[in-house]
Amino acid sequence: MTTTLPPSSSNAPPITQVGPIAWMRKNLFSNWLNSLLTVIILTTLLNLLVSFLGWATTTAQWQVVPANWSLYFAGRYPAAQFWRLFTVLGLIAALSGLTWGVLVRNVPKLFDRNVLIGVAIVAVITVLLPTPLPYRLVLLGIEALLLGSAWIGKKIGRAKPVVGQWLPFVWFLSFFVVLWLIAGGFGLPTVSTSLWGGLLLTVFMSVVSIVLCFPLGVALALGRQSSLPVVRWLSILYIEIIRGIPLIAILFIGQNMIPLFLPQGVRPDNILRGIIGLTLFSSAYLAENVRGGLQAIPKGQTEAANALGLNPLLVTSLIVLPQALKISIPAIVGQFISLFQDTTLLSIVGIIDLLGITRSILANPQFIGRYWEAYTFIGIIYWLFCYAMSWGSRRLERQLNTGH
Amino acid sequence: MRKWRFLLAASLSIAALAACSPAPSGSADGGAEGTTTASSAATSRLDTILSRGTLICGVEGSIPGFSFVDSTGEYSGLDVDVCRAVSAALFGDPDQVEYRNLDSTERFTAVVGGEVDMLSRNTTWTTSRDAVGGNGLEFAPTTFFDGQGMMVRTDSGITDLSGFEGRSVCVETGTTTELNLADRMRELGVQYNEVKFQDSDATYAAYAEGRCEGVTSDRSQLAARRTTLPNPDEHVLLDVVMSKEPLGPVTINNDSKWYDVVKWVTYGLIQAEEFGITQDSVQEQLSSENPEIRRFLGVEGDLGTQLGLPNDYMVKVIESVGNYGEIFDRNVGEASELGLDRGQNQLWTEGGLMYSPPFR
Numbered sequence: 033m034t035t036t037l038p039p040s041s042s043n044a045p046p047i048t049q050v051g052p053i054a055w056m057r058k059n060l061f062s063n064w065l066n067s068l069l070t071v072i073i074l075t076t077l078l079n080l081l082v083s084f085l086g087w088a089t090t091t092a093q094w095q096v097v098p099a100n101w102s103l104y105f106a107g108r109y110p111a112a113q114f115w116r117l118f119t120v121l122g123l124i125a126a127l128s129g130l131t132w133g134v135l136v137r138n139v140p141k142l143f144d145r146n147v148l149i150g151v152a153i154v155a156v157i158t159v160l161l162p163t164p165l166p167y168r169l170v171l172l173g174i175e176a177l178l179l180g181s182a183w184i185g186k187k188i189g190r191a192k193p194v195v196g197q198w199l200p201f202v203w204f205l206s207f208f209v210v211l212w213l214i215a216g217g218f219g220l221p222t223v224s225t226s227l228w229g230g231l232l233l234t235v236f237m238s239v240v241s242i243v244l245c246f247p248l249g250v251a252l253a254l255g256r257q258s259s260l261p262v263v264r265w266l267s268i269l270y271i272e273i274i275r276g277i278p279l280i281a282i283l284f285i286g287q288n289m290i291p292l293f294l295p296q297g298v299r300p301d302n303i304l305r306g307i308i309g310l311t312l313f314s315s316a317y318l319a320e321n322v323r324g325g326l327q328a329i330p331k332g333q334t335e336a337a338n339a340l341g342l343n344p345l346l347v348t349s350l351i352v353l354p355q356a357l358k359i360s361i362p363a364i365v366g367q368f369i370s371l372f373q374d375t376t377l378l379s380i381v382g383i384i385d386l387l388g389i390t391r392s393i394l395a396n397p398q399f400i401g402r403y404w405e406a407y408t409f410i411g412i413i414y415w416l417f418c419y420a421m422s423w424g425s426r427r428l429e430r431q432l433n434t435g436h
Numbered sequence: 437m438r439k440w441r442f443l444l445a446a447s448l449s450i451a452a453l454a455a456c457s458p459a460p461s462g463s464a465d466g467g468a469e470g471t472t473t474a475s476s477a478a479t480s481r482l483d484t485i486l487s488r489g490t491l492i493c494g495v496e497g498s499i500p501g502f503s504f505v506d507s508t509g510e511y512s513g514l515d516v517d518v519c520r521a522v523s524a525a526l527f528g529d530p531d532q533v534e535y536r537n538l539d540s541t542e543r544f545t546a547v548v549g550g551e552v553d554m555l556s557r558n559t560t561w562t563t564s565r566d567a568v569g570g571n572g573l574e575f576a577p578t579t580f581f582d583g584q585g586m587m588v589r590t591d592s593g594i595t596d597l598s599g600f601e602g603r604s605v606c607v608e609t610g611t612t613t614e615l616n617l618a619d620r621m622r623e624l625g626v627q628y629n630e631v632k633f634q635d636s637d638a639t640y641a642a643y644a645e646g647r648c649e650g651v652t653s654d655r656s657q658l659a660a661r662r663t664t665l666p667n668p669d670e671h672v673l674l675d676v677v678m679s680k681e682p683l684g685p686v687t688i689n690n691d692s693k694w695y696d697v698v699k700w701v702t703y704g705l706i707q708a709e710e711f712g713i714t715q716d717s718v719q720e721q722l723s724s725e726n727p728e729i730r731r732f733l734g735v736e737g738d739l740g741t742q743l744g745l746p747n748d749y750m751v752k753v754i755e756s757v758g759n760y761g762e763i764f765d766r767n768v769g770e771a772s773e774l775g776l777d778r779g780q781n782q783l784w785t786e787g788g789l790m791y792s793p794p795f796r
Binding site: 102110380383396403 | 497498499500501504505506507508510534535536537538539542546548549550551568637657660661663664696772773774
């Protein structure tokens, strides 16, 4: 007979084995070398943090940020038309909310603890923003709109799952509405693109370039794999030429050389030229990222699909591409993040993006020498956007993870 | 195999076609300088601007006092006011300007390529930039005589460059500033120490910390930086000028009609100051008895019409931006944060270099 020990689950394991202290002992102070390293690194980090906070709260003169609030966010966009930008923000918030709700329709609780914490943090930051009260109220309203439409989206998604398939189309249409709201025309006063600037321009150019370069990149990747020599060589030629030229050279050619090739007086829009440059450049890199994914798909997949009687188009679009794109998500998002950051190069060729407007603000005699404050601020903005993208990509990867 | 060859031939012929088709535009492009000059003789840039309805002005966009975007989102500065003056002369409205921020490397390409109608962007007038064999540009009259200067602490007792014997100067490396300083010091036989920095912020930070007795750069820059030092009154600009930097507006070569407009609007600003016509007094001056003023303001004669502008263009210019003295004071002079004194930018009648040919 075997004697079974009485279950001692009522007693928690000793504090030396679980909990933060055990974790620290195991990971930070496992031997004298690790302990020494931990102490040195922690002291350095603490020192840096303390001196940064000391600077930020005493020496730094942050008024450069609130005084130029609208410049940072919308450049020289006329203040009387700001309502259009808020409408755009509201529209995007509503659509994002709907999409979010529809995507997570099968999750039992929409607003779980993490989401609530995030919402609370964003709301508190909004309330504390040093902007006029009406703007803060509008921003809070937009956040409420996001949550409300998420809730509605979940309901709709439950009732009619087919709605999910229509969302990309709605997003596509919304782009033209957004473009109309920002640029004007058709009943609204026109706002010339030379007045667009700051974060508005950075985000607009990145989003449009990202959306355009994705299909182009996938097409080039497929072209490079193609069995038709002309298509293959043209793709290879394009990719290798673009990858051999620095982005700044492409942008410079776009901004300054293009008018030399065109009849006098014909001047394509500067912003458009910037977007085309960014798109052409990124699509070549994206093509290589996607090609990596394509090559990782075992040949058996194609053969099995062929055996099922699918034609080449269906094999690619239903079997190969979905798997290849899933594999290359991290690389693709990495490319998008670097595209977002590459938009700063446009400030060198005279497009007043977030970095460009900051340089201009710093030339205001009132704010000369406020480099640290101004650049720290936009650094935080850039980080927020890039981190949001990489967070989104991780969520997407988890969502699409069908592996075993 | 045959199919493959056919494909090869087809692709080669497509490549050949592709290579051929840009050729005509390529050759037109090769003669671009010739064709642009020929076509601009036929249609001046002036006509293009008037039919477009806006002036495209190339500025630097981040030089304190010269061109920057203020907190309300408007461009301002001395360079910007020159653009506004030209716009007022063309359209009677100083705000018909589209600004393009230009880097120092791309500014001339932008003018020659027709990206911008004019530059008003801290550009030094030099032979190679003006010459047809060089950059091939036209320089309108200088709007700001700058020059390399030296800033020291008031309590250092240094009053001229020879006071730097055995002392040190902070300087940005890789610039003409560094070379000018070395030349001048060698000329004077002064043994000094250079403390070099890669960028301008570091240079001024080091000076503020006291790592060197003096710091050198263009005088307008030094004045701008002086205002950012902890105690601006403890620092002074020495009365030395180590290089000549005449800065002015620029247009494309071989387009006299357009160049003349920019040139005479600029001269007009200077002449208005000489006449004592200010933003506030321009309406009263319209009834002046002085024949020169009457011609200048277009009450008599047809000077404006001869330039291809409305005859009262100077009235519009002065109403919108004021005379040169007012522009100077507002942006970089006594009334601004920079507080530069007029120095060489004083009128010739006051001992400066600002001189306009007669409006006759």
